[in-house]
Amino acid sequence: MNPILSKLLVDIAKKQLKKRQSQKPVSPKEVVPLVRSFQVELTHALKEFLFIIIGVFSAGFGLKGFLLPNRFIDGGATGISLLFENITSLKLGILLVIVNLPFIILASRTIGKKFAIKSIVAITMLALVVHFVEYPTVTEDKLLIAVFGGFFLGLGIGMSMRGGSVIDGTEVLAIYLGRKLSLTIGDVLLLINIIIFSAGAYILSVETALYAILTYLAAAKTVDFVVDGVEEYVGVTIISNKHQELRFMLTKKLRRACTIYAGKGGYGTSGDSYNKDIIYTVVTRLELAKLQTEIDKIDKKAFIIMGIVKDLRGGMIKRKPLKDKH
Incomplete structure (x- = not known):
């Protein structure tokens, strides 16, 4: 790392420790973990910001x-914005912010404020790009418009999700309603998009609505490819010698329930097996970027296995509430 940046991180860490410990002297052993934490946080933030930038421009x-030059629409909040753009005098950039705003407010309550802030920044950036950046009209062939318009839109949505944000807020609504109504996220998204496409068929034309369905399918498959599925939950297995610190981080910092398996490593320094705890937890894919950041702060060499969970029933899935301290 750049020496100037390293010195800056050390100074920040020392200031943080002085605030916590008031007049107690700061030892190097206390500074090192904080510096490492800042380095990981900065690295992940830059990577996530790069994903969001690529997603916005895509x-x-x-x-x-x-889509826009040919009066096509899509599903989700973007489809609603395109639909209103076709029947009102408002610009698409303004509509993207207005339509997504209620979903972002919902996200701040159901997922987290940091996620909501990143999402509103990403949506605002997309609105500015749509308003100010001039893109060439690639083709007038309706089939190519539907397929490749959906592809680039899906790529943008997927990359933004990899960056820990969304540029289409209907998925947040789908997560919320799925929890309330015991439906899968796919079922809720399907119902939302059926309403959007039906409105498109009535306001524009049946042909436009049919092409919109094709656009949506292309976008959905691209998102599926970029973020390994449109499912709501991801099962995460963590194997690390620092399992106690990781368990504490999950339960106290992220307020997530986890299961501990008693395990034995099959390969050790002396060739003998050794005992270790294996942690398993389930998070939404929107929280995955945050979880990976926190794991790297504790153990960069942790062995992590992630698998898509298509459906869940029962158990502690929601974030655990903070207990009042008296």
């Missing part, structure tokens, strides 16, 4: 290079 290209 989605902008799908909208202005394909």
